[in-house]
Each structure stands twice: as C-alpha cells, then as structure tokens.
Amino acid sequence: MQTHQNFCRIWVLLLLLHVADGAFTFDLFENIAAPKEGDVRLAGSRSSSEGRVEVYHDGRWGTVCDDGWDIAEAQVVCRQLRFSGAKGVQVGQPYGEATGPIWMDDMICQGTEKHLLNCAFKSWGVTDCTHKEDVGIICENNDNNSKNAIYSLDHSFSLSDELGQLFDSEVGCDFLIILRSPTGHRFEYETEEMICAHKMILLLVPRFNASQGVSNITVDISQSCKPYFPTFLRYIYTRQIDVDLSSIHCLHWMASMFEVKHLMEGTARLFSEVLPEDTLFHTQVSIYNYAVETEDLVLQENCLQYLSWNFQNLTNSPAWPDISVKLLRAILVRSDLVVPNEYFVLQSVENWITDKDEAISLEDQALILNCLRFPMIPVEKLYVLETNSSLYNNHSKLYSEKILKAFQFNVLLFSDLLTNPKFDREERDYHPRLYVDYPWSVTISPSYSSRSLSTPSHNSLIFRSKTINWEANIYRSHYDCSNRRLQCKSLPMARLASHSHYHGNNIVYQNQLLLSCQGKYICHIQDFKSDLAYVTKNATHGLTYPCPDSQYTYQFVVRPVYVRV
Structure with a gap:
C-alpha cells in the first residue's frame, strides 16, 4: 500500500x-507570483496580446534583439504566454525604447519549443544590438472566444x-x-x-x-x-x-555524458563567467584540456581567447611551466595575443623551452618557434639575437631564415616585397598582434577622458620617421558627445582618430579597444569602426568576461597592416 x-x-x-510551462501568469486566488528564471512578458502596449518581448534572467527583466527573429520565435513566446498562436513580428521600436539589459541575441527557434530559453542564442547578455532593435510581437488574441477562456492556476x-x-x-x-x-x-x-x-x-x-x-x-x-x-x-x-568555479567542470561533463541538454548549455555559457576567477590559471588550462578531450570547439575557443588576451599573466602564473606544447602552439598562432611586444613573446617561449630542458624534443621546439612573428621584432633586437638567444645554436638554420625574412620586411617597401613570389602578405608573420608597449598603445583610466599618442605609420623600419598623431577619447555622456558634434548611439563610446594625413597607399589600421578589469585581466576587446567603438551596448552585461562594478580602464591599440591596393 x-x-x-x-x-x-x-x-x-x-x-x-x-x-508548469513557466509563463509569468497570475492565479485568481493568491497574490501574483514572483517572476521566475526564463519567464517572458510583453511590455510597452495597452494590449495584453502584443508588445516588446522581455525575458526574466538573473533577477532582472531584459529585452531581446530582433536579429534572426521570425514567426517561429514569436510562436514560442505566444505559446509560453498561453496565447493560441502568433500573428506577426514588430521591429523598429513600435513599443518604445526600453532600458536595462538586452538579454538575448541571434535567436534560433524551431517554433515547437515550450519556452524561449529552450531556443538557441548567443549567451545571456552577449549582443551587438542597441535598444532600437528590441523585438516586439503580436499574438492571437483569445478575447473573442471568452466562453472558452482558460484561466491559469499556476502553483x-x-x-x-x-x-x-x-x-x-x-x-x-x-x-x-x-x-x-x-x-x-x-x-x-x-x-x-x-x-x-x-x-x-x-x-x-x-x-x-x-x-x-x-x-x-x-x-x-x-x-x-x-x-x-x-x-x-x-x-x-x-x-x-548552484554552480561555482570548483564544480562547473564536473557538472558540464556529467550533463554531457547523460545528455542533459539544458544543464550542458547553461554550464557552457557560465564558463565565460568563471574563467577570470582563477588567477593561478590552473582552472583555465584544465578546462581547455577538457574541451580538447570532449572535442568541444566552442569551449576550446573560449579558453584560448581568454589565455591569449591575458598571456602576460599566464606567463607569470604557476600553471605556465606545465602547459602542453599543443596549448602553447594554439595560443601563439593567434593575432589577438595581448603582449608588450613580439620580443616579449620570443623571450617567454625561449625561457619556457629552456626550463623544460630535454623534455621537449627539437622537433617540437621548432614547431613552437615557427609560431613567432620575427618581422614584428624590432631590428635592434634581431641584430643581437644570435648572441642573446639561448636556443640559437640548436636551431641556427631556423633562426637565420626567420631573421633574414624579418630584415627584408623592415627595409623593403611593400611594392618591392610583392615582387618576391615567396612573399605572402596574408601570412600571419606579417600581421601584428595586440602590442600594448610604447608607442603602439595608450591607456585612459576612469578619471580621465582623453589622451594622445604618436606612432610610426607602420611596424616596418622604413616608416619609423613617418609618424601619425592620434587622439583617444572616452565619451561617458551625451553632453560630451554633443560638445564634439558626435552622435553616440550608446554610452560609453570610445574614439581613436588620426590627425595626420600620411598613411601610405598600402596601409590600413585595424585598431582595437581593450578593457582591463581592475588592472587584473583583459575582459573585453572591441574593434574600431570608422574611428568609433561602443564599449557595451547592453547595460553592464555586454562584456566578453565579467568585470565587477564595471571597474575597467581603456587601452587603445594601433595596428597597421599592409594591404594590396
């Protein structure tokens, strides 16, 4: 019994x-229930069956970007709100402009999901939209059939x-x-x-x-x-x-093994939140190794990106001596490596190999050294490399070829380089990383709004005397923008503008804005487009990696690159 x-x-x-479908509804006999994670509502309209789509996450209501929205996504929201179906999608602020976070972007729904958070999307708060792109929908109104109306009692x-x-x-x-x-x-x-x-x-x-x-x-x-x-x-x-730094790795593994989809996707999104928490870098390296083992390419990229942005911290961490050859090579091939200069990369790699003694084969050493961008090393350092390098004798041929290639890059015009059939301008050796040493970078702290800097027109030695003057600005209010006759779509906004006219016919600038959180780690990198970069378009939730209380400094990096005209 x-x-x-x-x-x-x-x-x-x-x-x-x-x-329990998770719609934010009321019952007739008790107080209105508090909203729950994943609840949705329609706002900005007098009609209950239409409005701006808002979703509840992390204790706050936020909007959804209209990128990728169609009737399938609208059907999911209308069904979650217990309407019979969707009539259409509204874009272009028909329900007014919201404030607060934009929680979702690039939605992909099949139309059969019971909840909006069951659909695929970037990640909570990751978006390139503004509130002008908040999506609205119109649901089928059930008022005309009041005799068959359904009243929800949700306990x-x-x-x-x-x-x-x-x-x-x-x-x-x-x-x-x-x-x-x-x-x-x-x-x-x-x-x-x-x-x-x-x-x-x-x-x-x-x-x-x-x-x-x-x-x-x-x-x-x-x-x-x-x-x-x-x-x-x-x-x-x-x-x-509840997930924390110590448990996320195991919980993601269990969810993957037992195919618990929502937990697997949820913990995958949380990896970006926890990566900055371990200053010793053991967790980041462990998660990367786990991602390789499980062939999770998205998680691999997430870890590699964080390690590349914070490479200098990694080289000073207890985890640095024990990273694998595979991981080191995966980091060194990237152009988003944030480092003082390329010579710093060379010294770090040489010291790492030397400390390993004979544990790293000559073949693996050569594979690692081939990832270095010798043309980006100042010629003064190249000149003394034969006597200063601890690995030159073991790899004299490799070093000689790389140094020759670097000298050619530094003393020949781009047009002359193109006459050599072996020259490939797309080769990564000829592209700078994110160099934050003088003269390629300048930092603006929270108490300042502008700085100036002068850089050579290009990394090549022949352009050293041809300088370009830049002005770096941070606009934190619309008043600041109007004073400079600028229209700021969102705030804060960064601007890096050149006041010099000599750029060269074959040079473009792929400048970047780096956000350093409390001076501890790089939490976000943004491209400049037409001299402008919007720091975050989504309240405080638009950063790649979280930064408590938005306590970050702005680092402007100039990156000249050769292009064929």
Missing part, C-alpha cells in the same frame, strides 16, 4: 512538472522544492546508482558509493537506462567529480542548481 502511494505521489509531481513555484525534498529523503526510492572511481591501475577502483533515486524521475533522462526490469546502474567517475554527482542528480529532480 505504501509503495502504491509513493508511486502515485511521484506521478502527480511529474505531471505538475510537465504542465508550480513550490514543485522544485518538493521534488528536492523527495530526493534528499530517498523515501520510496527504487533505483540504485553505484559510483566508482578508477585508481589508475587496471580493473582497480576506489571504494564504491551508492545513491538511491526514483526510477520515475530518472525516466526523464534516457541515458540512465532506468527502464522496466533495470534496478541499478554503475557510473565510472573521476575522484574529483564524485562529490558533485548528488548535486547533478538533484538538478534532475528540481531543475535548479
């Missing part, structure tokens, strides 16, 4: 979980807690999960740990294989991830979880 009651109780809870707010209590109590559990961790020796495992769960709940996750006739499953899990498995199981019951 007791077993039958438990069985019925679980099924009732599951049915409640199934019908699902307590369901998650009740299911969590069911998991904690293990009352009526009928499915045993056995956790074991390999010791490193073949067929040897640590002491097994057992968790009792409810088969009816685990049927929601097919990879548990909790079908009829199966009463247990054995899961091989690393010792480091084992403590988080109960938390993962509890998420399956409650659909709620």
Whole structure:
C-alpha cells in the first residue's frame, strides 16, 4: 500500500512538472507570483496580446534583439504566454525604447519549443544590438472566444522544492546508482558509493537506462567529480542548481555524458563567467584540456581567447611551466595575443623551452618557434639575437631564415616585397598582434577622458620617421558627445582618430579597444569602426568576461597592416 502511494505521489509531481510551462501568469486566488528564471512578458502596449518581448534572467527583466527573429520565435513566446498562436513580428521600436539589459541575441527557434530559453542564442547578455532593435510581437488574441477562456492556476513555484525534498529523503526510492572511481591501475577502483533515486524521475533522462526490469546502474567517475554527482542528480529532480568555479567542470561533463541538454548549455555559457576567477590559471588550462578531450570547439575557443588576451599573466602564473606544447602552439598562432611586444613573446617561449630542458624534443621546439612573428621584432633586437638567444645554436638554420625574412620586411617597401613570389602578405608573420608597449598603445583610466599618442605609420623600419598623431577619447555622456558634434548611439563610446594625413597607399589600421578589469585581466576587446567603438551596448552585461562594478580602464591599440591596393 505504501509503495502504491509513493508511486502515485511521484506521478502527480511529474505531471505538475510537465504542465508548469513557466509563463509569468497570475492565479485568481493568491497574490501574483514572483517572476521566475526564463519567464517572458510583453511590455510597452495597452494590449495584453502584443508588445516588446522581455525575458526574466538573473533577477532582472531584459529585452531581446530582433536579429534572426521570425514567426517561429514569436510562436514560442505566444505559446509560453498561453496565447493560441502568433500573428506577426514588430521591429523598429513600435513599443518604445526600453532600458536595462538586452538579454538575448541571434535567436534560433524551431517554433515547437515550450519556452524561449529552450531556443538557441548567443549567451545571456552577449549582443551587438542597441535598444532600437528590441523585438516586439503580436499574438492571437483569445478575447473573442471568452466562453472558452482558460484561466491559469499556476502553483508550480513550490514543485522544485518538493521534488528536492523527495530526493534528499530517498523515501520510496527504487533505483540504485553505484559510483566508482578508477585508481589508475587496471580493473582497480576506489571504494564504491551508492545513491538511491526514483526510477520515475530518472525516466526523464534516457541515458540512465532506468527502464522496466533495470534496478541499478554503475557510473565510472573521476575522484574529483564524485562529490558533485548528488548535486547533478538533484538538478534532475528540481531543475535548479548552484554552480561555482570548483564544480562547473564536473557538472558540464556529467550533463554531457547523460545528455542533459539544458544543464550542458547553461554550464557552457557560465564558463565565460568563471574563467577570470582563477588567477593561478590552473582552472583555465584544465578546462581547455577538457574541451580538447570532449572535442568541444566552442569551449576550446573560449579558453584560448581568454589565455591569449591575458598571456602576460599566464606567463607569470604557476600553471605556465606545465602547459602542453599543443596549448602553447594554439595560443601563439593567434593575432589577438595581448603582449608588450613580439620580443616579449620570443623571450617567454625561449625561457619556457629552456626550463623544460630535454623534455621537449627539437622537433617540437621548432614547431613552437615557427609560431613567432620575427618581422614584428624590432631590428635592434634581431641584430643581437644570435648572441642573446639561448636556443640559437640548436636551431641556427631556423633562426637565420626567420631573421633574414624579418630584415627584408623592415627595409623593403611593400611594392618591392610583392615582387618576391615567396612573399605572402596574408601570412600571419606579417600581421601584428595586440602590442600594448610604447608607442603602439595608450591607456585612459576612469578619471580621465582623453589622451594622445604618436606612432610610426607602420611596424616596418622604413616608416619609423613617418609618424601619425592620434587622439583617444572616452565619451561617458551625451553632453560630451554633443560638445564634439558626435552622435553616440550608446554610452560609453570610445574614439581613436588620426590627425595626420600620411598613411601610405598600402596601409590600413585595424585598431582595437581593450578593457582591463581592475588592472587584473583583459575582459573585453572591441574593434574600431570608422574611428568609433561602443564599449557595451547592453547595460553592464555586454562584456566578453565579467568585470565587477564595471571597474575597467581603456587601452587603445594601433595596428597597421599592409594591404594590396
């Protein structure tokens, strides 16, 4: 009898979980429920069936950019709000301009999803839109059919807690999960740990294989991830979880292994939030290795980008001596490497190889050295490289060829370089990284709004005397913009403008704005377009990596590049 009651109780809870669609609705007999994560609403209109789409995330309502929006996305929102369907999409601020964050961009819905957050999108708060691009929709109005009107009574707010209590109590559990961790020796495992769960709940996750006739499953899990498995199981019951720096790696792995899609996507988005937290860089390197192991290309790129932007910090960290050859090469081929200069990169790499002694083969050493951009090294440093380099004798041919190539780049005009059939202007050796040393960069602190700098027209030695004067500005208010007769689409806005006319026919400038968070790490990089760069178009949530209280300094970087006219 007791077993039958438990069985019925679980099924009732599951049915409640199934019908709780997450729309922000009211019931007729209690106070209006507080909004929940992922709820949606329509704002800016007198009609309840149309308006600007807003979604609730991280305790705040925010808008959705209209990029990629079609009737399929509108159908999802209308269905979540319990309308019968969607009539159309509205763009161009028909419902007024909102304030606050733009939470979603580049939405891709199939039209069958029950909630908007089930659709694919960039990541929370990552967008290049302004509020002028907030999307609005029109839903099918149900008022004409009032006799068949449906009134929603939504008491699902307590369901998650009740299911969590069911998991904690293990009352009526009928499915045993056995956790074991390999010791490193073949067929040897640590002491097994057992968790009792409810088969009816685990049927929601097919990879548990909790079908009829199966009463247990054995899961091989690393010792480091084992403590988080109960938390993962509890998420399956409650659909709620707290994630931190120590747990995100394991939770993403478990979600991937058991194909728990929403948790996998949610933790993947959170990696950007936690990457700056480890100043020792062990976490970033570990996550990269995990991404390589699982062939997660998006996560690999996320880690490589952070490590490249903060390469100087990485070289001073405890994790630096132990990074792999593969990871080092993956970083060195990138142009978004933020470093004082290319000679710093050479010295860092040579010291890393030297400290490894004979642990790195000559072949791997050569592969790493080939990633360096010798033409970007000042000629004064190139001239003494033969005597100053600790690796020159072991790789004399490679160094000689690279130095010759660099000298040619520095003393020949671009037109002369093009006559050489071996010259490839697209080769990465001829493109600067993000050099933040004098004279290519200037920094504006929060208490200032403008700086000036002078740079050579190009990295090549022959342009050293042909300087360009630049003015760097940060506009923090519309008053500042109007004083300079500028229109600021959003604030703050950065401007890097040249007051010199000599650029050369074959030179363009791919200038960049770097945001340094509290002087500790680079949290965002933005291109300049027509001399302008908008720092963030989405309240405080537009940065690639978070920065508490937006306490960042602005670093302007000049990047000249040869182009064929």
